[in-house]
Amino acid sequence: MAKARTQSMRHIDEELLDESTDPLEESGHTVDSSDEEIDENVADEMGRFEDSFIGINKRYRLINRIGEGTFSTVYKAEDLEYNKYENRWDVDERESRKWQSPAGRKRQSRRPHYVAIKKIYVTSSPIRIFNELELLHDLKNGDSVCPLVTAFRHQDQVVAILPYYQHQDFRDYYRDMTVSEMRLYMKSLLTALRSVHQKRILHRDVKPTNFLYNPQHSRGVLVDFGLAEREGTDWHKCVCTNALEDRRYQIAHSVYMQNQQAGHPTTSYPKTDNRSSRRANRAGTRGFRAPEVLLKCTQQNTSIDMWSVGVVLLTLLTRRFPFFHSADDIDALLEITTIFGRKKMKETALLHGQVFETNVPTYSENGHTLEKIILWCTGRTNNDKTGPKKELTPEEKEAVAFLYRLLECDSAKRITADEALHHAFITKAYEESEVDDELVDLVEA
Structure with missing residues (x-):
């Protein structure tokens, strides 16, 4: 009888080294x-x-x-x-x-x-x-x-x-995917993440090159758990988990608010700051990190993976890979600010006990809609003022409605993997596959 394989590892040192200072490269090239x-x-x-x-x-x-x-x-x-x-x-x-026949098996x-x-x-x-x-x-x-x-x-x-x-390199097919094919891709990726998150495990490095997808079979596999961790690992209290009234009280009595009330510039710093520096896990890939990771939230959970899924879907809809291309965490925050605006980023920073300020004039207060970003990136901007207004297709609008649930700056409001699989954008993939099966039955008949 065949025997099951076992693994043998010697005792391993329990001292954890901080990997957050050396994140993975932006996207490793895979060959099939x-x-x-x-x-x-x-x-x-x-x-x-x-x-x-x-x-x-x-x-x-x-x-x-x-x-x-x-x-x-x-x-x-x-x-x-x-x-x-x-x-x-x-x-x-x-x-x-x-x-196979019983004999063949x-x-x-x-x-x-x-x-x-x-x-x-x-x-x-x-x-x-x-x-x-x-x-x-x-x-x-x-x-x-x-x-x-x-x-x-x-x-x-x-x-x-x-x-x-068996899989195909992401760069070979992402520009040509229809919205229906994006649904199937997302369904497979979210199915994998639901399995991971049910075990209370954070993947921490969701990106196209860590999801080996076979477009012919509409099936993919999530790989590379080198940066993954169990939820609750090295947690410290973060104000984002406090009740709303407690957060409001802390903000109202913070040094930041006192400076504002006194008419001091918001970018001023106390001469002596006795507060200890904040440390948080920042492991991941540039361009796919969630806002709370960039803001050093000390109670990160599985929702960070859902933001990364949102970046993948944004990449598919805009036909641009990588979509975000930051050199460091500050650049990454500013890239997100370009879309969501200064107001949203200030609110998100305060949520985690941080202050976000920028004096770059090109960052607008309210940012831009995801619809506008996609139209820009796909060359559908209306340069002719007299011509008909260019809009997304109905299918793209469905995808954008789903995308807003993924790219939610407040992690507590971000959609979960299980909820995402029940979202109308994903469930339509089941309906479309049933129609395809019926067409096959008609052809065979």
């Missing part, structure tokens, strides 16, 4: 094709990896590099010992066996089976590596979430073995 010629440098790199990680080439045949990030490199490999183990993680094999599969080998860099914190493997193990039965097959350690190197998923 292994048929193309392997770059000579990649071949040399794989050779060095096999030499340094004793025994890895007996279990797996490395094929190509398919991903590279700040903390790891991912390779596609053939699983040479696939038939020695139970492989409940292999969704494709389960699907193909459904249509008993025979061992002879076709090659592929996995993704994630080589985690030795510069990563040991506790961060342990955290990622533990979370992947806990999410092994999650819908549309990449499960952990097994893990190996050799000296100071750790590799995680994950299923390999």
Whole structure:
């Protein structure tokens, strides 16, 4: 009988290193094709990896590099010992066996089976590596979430073995997606996040290159939990969780409000400030961080992932990737201010006990509507004053109504993954798929 794979890890140091000062790169490039010629440098790199990680080439045949990030490199490999183990993680094999005869199901599969080998860099914190493997193990039965097959350690190197998923690079299809296709993409991504959030886990790095999507099957898988954490990890009290009356009282008696009432400029600072500096987890990718992350909220929850989903949908609707392109947290806040305006950003900052001020004249008080942003980005601005007013299509308006629920600056009002899956914009995807099924039935009849 086949035996289940197990992972063996030695005791790992409990000292947590702060990863927030070194966030992931804006978007790592992922490659799905292994048929193309392997770059000579990649071949040399794989050779060095096999030499340094004793025994890895007996279990797996490395094929190509398919991903590279700040903390790891991912390779596609053939699983040479696939038939020695139970492989409940292999969704494709389960699907193909459904249509086989009972005799065929008993025979061992002879076709090659592929996995993704994630080589985690030795510069990563040991506790961060342990955290990622533990979370992947806990999410092994999650819908549309990449499960952990097994893990190996050799000296100071750790590799995680994950299923390999056929997918297409985001840059190859996002400009051509119809709104109906965006619905299916969002439905799959939100299904994955609902599984993650039900376990009270924050992914912290939701972005297109961490969601391996197959447009042909309208199905994707959420990957890379290197920055993920359990909700409540290293929490400290933030005023955003106080009752409304308590928040109003604190704001009314703050140094900021006292300066305003005294007629002092709002940008003045006390000569001696005895308050301790605020520390909060800022891990993530530039351009996808929620306002509360940028404002150093010390009680971040799963709603930060929903803001990132909103940025992904905004990217699809505007056909611009990356949409936000900030150099640091200040630039990121100003980019958000361009859309939502100074008034909204001041309110959002006060919500977390911070003060937001800018004297840049180009930032308007009330910002711009998302409809206007999308029309600008897609070249539908009405330069001819006498011509008919250009508007979004009815489908795009439905998407924008959903987008406003995701890009809500107040995290307490932001839609959850479960609520999003019941939103009219997403549920219409089910209706459209039912119509497609009926058309197929008519054609076959």
